Every structure is written in structure tokens, then in C-alpha cells.
């Protein structure tokens with residue numbers, strides 16, 4: 001059975017404990033590889049390597065950093081099929097989605113920040129004729145990057161690429177549920193010529209490895225994507241150490257459909273925003289609000305299309321809904337479906353575990369599920385389910401739906417469907433979410449700020465935001 005290794009100082013190492021954890025294929029329920037059960041001593045080795053590599057990498061000409069990262073992006077493209085297959089087996093998502101979304105975006109992340117590294121400029125401010133100020137942005141040092149299981153290589157690269165581009169060295173931890181593509185990626189780092197110690201990947205459990213990264217005194221900045229509860233824990237550990245923190249957390253995103261919307265597009269895209277990646281995307285629109293005049297027609301069409309989605313073997317090209325990431329997560333999602341029933345909801349389709357015949361008979365599959373008849377304030381509509389479950393609710397006025405959309409503790413993203421130009425802008429201005437999509441969903445320009453308000457996070461990623469996060473500004477004032 002394949003043993004995944006840590007990548008520290010350019011070497012593939014076994015964990016110092018010698019212990020391993022099982023890595024389960026969620027589509028079959030079978031153990032298919034072993035993950036290092038690393039601890040603080042492995043993190044220490046990684047920090048030592050990252051500190052030693054920092055002076056060389058941070059002072060390298062931007063052209064040279066660009067060249068290495070651009071090669072890395074090309075290597076991801078070259079190996080896209082193998083990486084997509086690995087992501088599919090590790091996470092449970094359909095292989096087609098893994099290739100078209102996850103791996104495509106991983107290469108795009110690296111390429112985007114490779115080129116951005118060439119465009120960092122220092123600002124200067126003339127204070128009349130008396131003084132000139134210029135602002136230097138220097139890399140913070142060793143950055144800690146902790147990523148989740150839902151979009152493994154996509155979110156791993158989204159963090160490490162800006163850190164590496166500005167000259168930081170990195171200690172990174174992927175989720176223990178999906179370690180494989182980060183491991184395969186380290187092989188490409190070596191091939192691309194990334195110097196030893198610049199990127200170090202320590203695999204293992206969050207409370208052991210993740211916490212050791214957060215607590216380490218020589219890691220001044222932590223970039224984390226994951227659940228809100230974990231984010232709060234990280235903040236309470238890192239806060240007293242005055243670390244820089246970027247936290248991308250959970251969501252309970254509203255999807256608002258006005259009666260004048262382009263109906264076919266609204267229905268088709270809402271199917272994607274509800275169920276892509278089994279609903280395991282922080283940006284999925286899990287609460288759909290439909291203007292009453294359109295409600296019955298929308299619900300009918302939406303349920304019909306939901307029933308057409310093929311739940312099945314992620315390796316099958318026809319599959320639209322693969323396996324949930326783990327048995328534990330599947331049971332959590334099923335418990336929320338039970339809660340929706342108890343809270344008085346009506347299930348129009350779905351609601352059950354699916355047994356896929358053949359090699360996937362023991363996999364963790366759930367039918368895409370549509371619930372109506374629930375009030376906004378119930379737990380089903382307040383808590384993040386992170387699975388293929390949506391609720392649909394009617395509304396009568398613009399003011400009412402804005403109130404409903406904003407009435408959760410989260411504020412990550414929102415989608416608005418309308419052909420009324422001024423209403424679109426008016427509603428966008430009043431929604432308390434960090435990302436608003438009008439007549440589209442998950443349409444991304446990597447230059448834009450990415451992140452959430454309220455309990456959905458602290459700080460923003462994307463474009464210059466991430467590059468600023470991984471640097472310290474130093475202003476120099478020269479009296480003339």
C-alpha cells in the first residue's frame with residue numbers, strides 16, 4: 001500500500017513518530033494509502049528548513065521566482081489527468097469535475113501568482129517639496145498555510161502561491177482526509193526546481209500538526225481555510241502571539257431569484273450552485289429564495305432537474321454527484337436531513353443514502369435533497385450543512401428578502417437573479433456578504449478580493465490582497 005511522505009527540506013520523509021493513519025477512498029469505503037501521523041517534531045523540522053531557505057528565496061530576483069512557479073504551473077497542466085484521478089479517489093468528487101475545476105484552477109492559481117510576482121511595485125508619496133515617502137513590502141518570513149478537504153489542491157495552491165510569489169517560505173498542511181494531491185505536487189516542485197526548504201508539507205491531523213503550525217513562534221502569519229469552529233480556535237491561539245491571520249471560513253449562502261430572472265439560466269445555474277462537488281463548496285447557495293409569483297414554477301423545474309442528476313461512481317463520466325468525503329461527514333449531512341424533517345420541512349426529492357452497485361457499494365453517497373416549508377430561523381436554515389441539501393423559500397418584497405438573506409451569522413457569498421439593472425445593484429449593496437454574483441455563480445477573476453464577513457472569516461484572499469497579507473509594509477520617509 002502506498003505510503004504518503006512529508007516533504008521537508010526537499011526530502012520525502014516518514015513522520016518522526018513512525019506512525020501512519022489510514023487514507024480511505026470515500027467512493028468505496030476502502031483504505032487505499034497511508035498518511036503520516038505527524039506531530040510537533042515534524043513541524044519543527046519543517047520550520048527549520050523554511051527558515052534556512054528564507055534568505056535565499058526572499059532575495060531572489062522576481063524573474064527567477066516567476067520562472068520556477070511558471071514551470072510548476074506547466075507541470076500541473078502536463079499531469080492534469082493523473083492529478084484529477086488522484087483528487088477523485090481521495091475526495092470522492094467526479095473525475096471530470098476534478099479535472100475541469102480543481103486541477104485547472106490549481107494550475108491557474110500558480111500561474112496567476114507567478115506573473116503577479118513580476119508586477120509588485122513600491123508606492124511613493126511626495127509630501128509637497130519637503131519629503132518623499134516610499135513603502136517597501138517585504139515577505140513576512142515563514143508562512144503557515146492550512147487547507148481543507150473539499151477542494152484539496154485548488155485551495156492548497158490558492159494559499160501557497162501568493163506566499164511563494166512574494167518571497168515567503170512555507171510550512172503547509174493539507175487536510176488529513178485529502179492528502180494525496182499535495183503529496184504529488186511536491187514531486188512537481190522538485191522537478192520545477194523549487195529550492196529545498198522553500199515549500200514544506202507536513203501531513204497529519206489538525207489538532208496535532210495544524211495546531212503546532214499555529215503555535216510555532218517562528219511562523220508569524222497563518223492563512224487558514226476551513227470551518228468556523230476551527231477558525232475561532234486558531235484565532236484564540238494565534239491572537240495572543242499577535243500573528244497575522246487570514247481566515248476563510250464557512251457559509252450559509254443565499255441564492256435570490258426574482259420573478260423577472262432569466263428562468264432557464266437561473267434554474268440551471270442554481271442546480272450547479274446547490275449540488276456541485278456534492279454541495280461541499282463553501283460558496284454553494286444552500287438557501288434559495290424565490291419571489292412568490294415564480295415560486296411554484298421554479299420549484300417544479302428545480303426538482304425535475306435535481307432528479308436527473310446521476311449519483312454514482314466518481315470515475316463514471318455520467319456521474320454528477322460523487323461520494324461525500326467521509327463516513328462521518330455523510331452521517332452529519334444525513335442528521336441534518338433528519339433535522340429538516342423534524343423541523344417541519346417537506347422533502348420534495350432526495351433525503352436518503354444511496355447504494356451504488358458494484359465497486360462503490362460501501363461508498364458514502366447521498367441523494368441530492370430539496371426541502372421546502374421551513375422558516376428562515378430554524379437550524380436547518382442557519383447552520384452550515386456542507387452537503388447536497390438545499391431549502392427553497394418564497395418571498396414577497398425586496399426588503400423582505402434582503403432581511404432573510406442577511407439573517408444568519410455567516411456572510412460569505414450571495415447570488416442574485418434578476419434582469420432589473422438597478423435592483424441588481426441596489427440589492428448587491430445591501431447584502432452582507434463578501435462576494436456577490438449577479439446572474440452567475442462561481443465566476444471568478446483571480447484579481448478580485450475573496451472572503452467573507454461576519455463568521456465567514458477575517459481578511460481577504462485573491463489578487464493583491466493575498467500578496468499584501470504575506471508581506472509587511474515598511475514606510476521610509478526622507479526629508480528633502
Ligand code: NDP
Nearest residue numbers: 148149174175176205206210211226227230248249250282
Ligand atoms: P476544518 O476546520 O475541520 O479543517 C480545515 C483544516 O484545518 C484541515 O487541514 C484540518 O486538519 C485543520 N485543523 C483542524 N483543527 C485544527 C487546529 N486546531 N489547528 C490548526 N489546524 C486545524 O474544515 P474542513 O476540512 O472540514 O473543511 C470544511 C469547512 O471549510 C467548511 O466549513 C467550509 O465552509 C470551509 N471552507 C471555507 C472556504 C472559504 O474560502 N471561506 C472554502 C472551502 C471550505 P484535519 O482535516 O486533519 O482535521
